[in-house]
């Protein structure tokens with residue numbers, strides 16, 4: 268049955284929200300003020316499938332990707348950029364307000380740059396034994412086969428073709444695969460997950476494909492299949508060889524923007540702790556003027572950072588593997604530190620924020636990819652006596668609800 272709805276506003280996940288029935292109904296790819304035709308989705312009483320836009324918003328624009336509306340990768344391509352940006356900034360305002368956090372919020376910085384430098388393609392067998400390689404459909408495990416993705420960095424050119432070829436070679440295993448491709452200075456770095464143990468001839472076939480597609484490196488579950496060239500990325504003045512599967516900011520411009528904000532906000536600090544440091548995009552830049560203590564629980568990332576720390580001209584970087592959820596840095600260990608930067612995963616840094624709140628560190632720079640856990644951790648620091656300065660939102664995941672934040676707190 269077709270149900271006609273009027274959209275009230277766009278929600279925090281990018282879906283239009285209709286409130287007319289007294290409860291929120293979510294309709295993807297719609298905008299405030301639009302009248303739309305929808306259909307029920309079995310098993311999802313609060314969601315509706317968009318059938319047609321009857322009265323379109325004046326803010327609606329044509330999406331630029333042919334897969335938009337089917338592929339789950341982008342929630343918003345149909346909204347004029349200025350309105351989309353105001354919506355994204357407003358997500359931050361509303362979430363901070365709900366956590367009783369008063370602060371000035373800077374304008375959203377667009378950091379899409381030349382596009383995403385990393386993508387994970389999923390390969391699954393569809394009906395009639397037909398291979399599908401692409402991204403997940405919205406709110407579903409179905410795979411939308413993709414032949415191109417216009418939000419990817421040109422450095423990922425050829426990645427989809429390679430993913431299709433690798434998936435085809437592994438088709439006889441019948442296993443669902445995740446194929447992560449990263450653009451590096453020396454070409455594509457590809458890691459395949461999900462294939463399970465493979466006989467030597469099949470690994471040899473993968474190796475031949477890596478040659479044919481001129482991949483810099485091919486790994487399987489992080490284990491080397493073939494390396495033609497080290498997959499290197501430049502961070503400040505350093506060259507970092509990426510460990511397979513390690514964290515990397517989504518766009519080059521996103522990394523540079525976040526690093527620049529971190530540099531400005533740590534000011535003249537002489538000894539900086541970079542917590543949840545990854546392979547060191549902040550540490551390696553901070554070390555041009557400060558001593559750095561860097562920590563992360565990923566041994567591969569720490570080893571890569573230790574190697575890059577030898578770059579001539581950098582001040583000492585002490586990089587250490589440490590689980591900061593279980594063993595956060597304690598106030599006595601923070602005594603010699605002038606500024607702490609922390610950039611946790613989406614879960615946030617509850618245990619570490621609690622110890623920072625009890626410390627005397629004069630400057631804390633909080634970087635986050637999740638406004639909800641950011642608000643929780645900042646609340647703890649404020650309750651511990653820190654004062655929050657301007658919060659800066661950064662948009663490296665254009666067309667999605669994801670937003671990065673950088674904030675400076677002082678005592």
Ligand SMILES: C[S@@+](CC[C@H](N)C(=O)[O-])C[C@H]1O[C@@H](n2cnc3c(N)ncnc32)[C@H](O)[C@@H]1O
Pocket residue numbers: 514515516543544545546547548549562563564565568589590591592593610611612613636
């Ligand atoms: C959002 S990333 C930031 C990395 C780095 N700052 C960057 O910009 O590339 C979060 C980092 O937290 C690390 N991490 C996740 N859980 C952790 C834990 N329990 N203890 C320490 N580090 C952790 C991950 O390995 C990852 O490098």
